[in-house]
Amino acid sequence: MSLALTIGLLMGAGIYLVLQRGMMRIIFGFILVTHAINLLLIASGGVARRDAPFFGGDTSQAADPLPQAFVLTAIVIAFSITVVMATFAAIGRRDDDTEPDSLTPADLGDEGQEVRS
């Protein structure tokens, strides 16, 4: 039950952040969403059995290794895509339309300075 609640909480918070403006918020949102999915994968193998299949552990109570392999792969992929998204956040030149609308050039104010780099 605690696992289900955690997944729900992470997913909800993640989706909320993804729907916000600002590339960094979207990235943080996706980190939460992928964590939620990783927990879901772990849960899909059943969490009651958690013995090791070696060193004298009870093999009938051994944890399901397949979801663990899934999660390991998923973590690597999620990590690499997070890096790609962070790159997209960093290299944009004046064209980040995920930023608030109020920062259009007309609104830059009397100082005439560009707020965004």
Next chain:
Amino acid sequence: MTDVVSLLLPMFAGAPLVVGGILLALPRQHTLRSVLGMVSLLAMLAGAVLLVVLTADGTVIAHQVALWPGGISIPFVADLFASLVLTVTSILAVVSFQYMIASREARSPSIASFVLILAGGVAGALLTGDLFNLFVFIEVMLLPSYGLLLVLSRQGDLGGARLYVTVNLLASTLFLGGVGLIYAVEGTVNLAELAGAAVDNPATAVAAAVCLGAIAVKAAVFPVHGWLARTYVVTSPAVTALFSGLHTKVAIYVIYRIYAVVFDGDATWLVIALVITSLTMVIGVFGAMGEPTMRSILVFHMVSQIGYILVGVGLFTQLGLTAGIFYLLHHMIVKASLFLSTGALEQTYGSGRLDQLGGMRTREPLITAAFVIAALSLAGLPPFSGFVAKFSLILATIDAGQVIVGIVAIAVSLFTLLSMLKIWAAVFNGKLPQDSERRAAEARVRETAGLLDDEPVDAGAVDAEIQAARERHDTGHAGEGDDHAHDHPHGLRVPLRLALPALQLAVITVCLGVGAEFLLGLSEQAAAGLIDTTDYVVAVIGQ
């Protein structure tokens, strides 16, 4: 023969990845990179054709990686449907890469690697028989795509690329969640072991529906199509052609596959599919109406055509699937041809806007020929492949008693023709605007200097470029007298090497139209393999 080929199945995904990695280590030799990349893609095409030959009689070739027993191992499976789609994706990869070489985009150090890794990921996604591996291969497809978008988006607009990453990541994550749910219910993610599972167990049906919903985002089906029109227009035409043939079409392939195997073609849910596909057809074609550039019109038509292709799975009859598969293969080729021919104009004349082009009918005979053939084929006129595709699809809807869907399909194809006429009237008829010579020169200067579209260019450099282009043209036509004096502005022509890729694909659509019997026969066999999945299951699990 089949045994040897089955051993080589993982190589379709593995070899391009390895070659792509090696090419990254050759940052300076762009000729060598282009040659090696092209040779690998051609080898992949040859291998795919071989697979079609071997599976044409309905044989299913399966390989268990590392020879683990069936059911435990990761399977690679090639049936006729997968082989046909793999062949056409390889053709598109070859032609798009040819265009990138012609437009000098392939000189950028990472492009050849990106295209190869993308092709490898597509081959893996088509041939894998395991849902989790499908997720992995879709990610392998997507990562080089982000790179291509980034390197070749020249309009200074990363907004589209950001949207692309965000939407695809969300869809992938959702798909992974669906795979996890399927594993939780069934204890396996092997497609063959899941055969018919969704019919027996509603929980599996819900889990598989999560997967289908996520894949529908990638296929750009209404109502989750909005990202397509904003992302495919911001990059280079060759990349748009490549993505249109590879990404959305692999997603469609997955929808066909999952519905055929996991749902076993369950008729309960088909009504939903038909409603969604009809709406996709209509929304896409209306969306194209108000678009100002050639490419955004074509991208909206892609949404509409995706609706047509998915009607096949919505009917799930022998005739419907045959028509759907034929439509899928035809559409990949025609759409890429249109993107490449209009892209050649866009890159030569410095703009893809309808109001900034004109008079191409007399200026560019080759591009005009390629465009007319592909556009008429897209609208579904004989003798091109689009006619056979639409005719058989409409026959299939009537045969299945879904006359309304058939009527929608006919009405939408009239609007498609209307849109093509709009491009024709604005771009090919009329006169080329006076300022197009300057605009084209500006675009070339921007490209050389690496400037974005909204940055100011040096007027002197543009003047020099105009002069240089005129001189290049004059020396090329020395001795022809003043025959070409009337075609202002001279020095502005689509080079043959840029027109060729679109023409090649246009020739293929003519061949597929005239010789439709051949491909229809293959599609029929492929459809039979989707309706009766016994061969697929037996080949993977044994017995």
